[in-house]
Amino acid sequence: MSAKQTSPRPQSAADPYFPTHGDVRYHVHRYELTLDYRPAPNRLAGAARLTCLTGPDPLADVVLDFADFRITRVLVDGRTVRWTHRAGKLRLRPARPLRPGAAFTVEVHYSGNPRPVRSEWGTLGWEELEDGSLVASQPIGAPSWYPCNDRPADKAAYQMSITAPSPYAVVANGRLLTRTTRASSTTWVYEQPAPTASYLATVQVGQYQQLQISAGPVPQTVYAPARLIGSCVHDFAHQPAMMSLFVDLFGPYPFGEYAVVVTDEELDVPVEAQGLSTFGANHVDGRRGSERLVAHELAHQWFGNSVTVADWRHIWLNEGFAKYAEWLWSERSGGRDAAAHAAMAHAKLKALPQDLVLADPGRSLMFDDRLYQRGGLVLHALRGVLGEGPFFALFREWADAHRHAVVTTADFTSLAQHHSSRPLHAFFTEWLYVGTLPPLL
Ligand SMILES: [Zn+2]
Helix, strand or coil: CCCCCCCCCCCCCCCCCCCCCCCCCEEEEEEEEEEEEECCCCEEEEEEEEEEEECCCCECCEEEECCCCEEEEEEECCEECEEEEECCEEEEECCCCECCCCEEEEEEEEEECCCCEEECCEEEEEEEECCEEEEECCCCCHHHCCCECCCCCCCEEEEEEEEEECCCEEEECCEEEEEEEECCEEEEEEEEEEEECHHHCCEEEECCEEEEEECCCCCEEEEECHHHHHHHHHHCCCHHHHHHHHHHHHCCCCCCCEEEEECCCCCCCCEEECCEEEECHHHCCCCCCCHHHHHHHHHHCCECCCEEECCHHHCHHHHHHHHHHHHHHHHHCCCCCHHHHHHHHHHHHHCCCCCCCCCCCCHHHCCCHHHHHHHHHHHHHHHHHHCHHHHHHHHHHHHHHCCCCEECHHHHHHHHHHCCCCCCHHHHHHHHCCCCCCCCC
């Protein structure tokens, strides 16, 4: 697979929904995380090495988002620097400002008991389980376990080396390079070379067994507690067919592999990470009761993970596409067609308050179910306007033109216009920029 390397779009301002997260003055190009995790005391010790690039201005200080860990050592370009750490910000002051366009490295050594970030959507980031841990960071949980430039547009490659007690399996983003057991601990080294947003980096630790559900062309593996393996064999049996369908519809799978982790505990919703998704024990019932969610999480690998929002205002480009992928899987696998799903979603939304503006829902509504439903609906309405051929060509071109890059709603509407002979301005205005629900024609 040829990964087109697109540099992140220069951003001049902070994310309007999370103005205190991220620093637009520099870019992290690669994270190397060396972690040691002990599940029983929930103790994490780590070293993070970041390879970075300054922007167009000299940089007098480097600001990272990072939770309340005990920090023992901080280096910039191999030299110790002055630093402060308060209110979730680690601020480093090199002896001299870093030159514009200069490459530099940051190294942070730390330890502590990781705790999730509390938010209006529940807990985010590193979370201790009964027996292990998970990481699900969308949108702002990443600083709960490593120092980062926490904004979705700042994508980087990741290498992670995680040591844990040997009975535990450790699953992280990308390909497993090595697994080495010494005494009672095992070190797992993973590499994710594709540009990855900080919220999509993850580590999962648990007493999991491994179930390979496809050897190729995209290797697909499920990690689950022994008691759930039988149900997983049945519940994820359609995932290889979903993968083939989505490759047909959206173009090549963007990463080297796909892993699913099923935790031993219940989760509110499954969550996507780069090349990986996490499901709760409650999403596996041996009857494929959550199959639409299997499709939803897989679709995020294209829409959200490869094609990533430039900032969180554009979240419908993640969730609307993943929702529509659910409907497409249903349609193509002998279930209800997308038109029937759209009609049901439309009836449901009609009965609810119509104050949600898809292209800028505001922070408090960014995970509102109406955003998911209306996001799927606008795509279905567009399918009706463009016709089958141009609509699916647009879907595929969207995934291809912005592969491993970041996007805005305006990028989508302008690409859609290229696939339409009639002006789409009025169509997009009523679907994306106005709260009132348009009729579904
Ligand atoms: Zn989703």
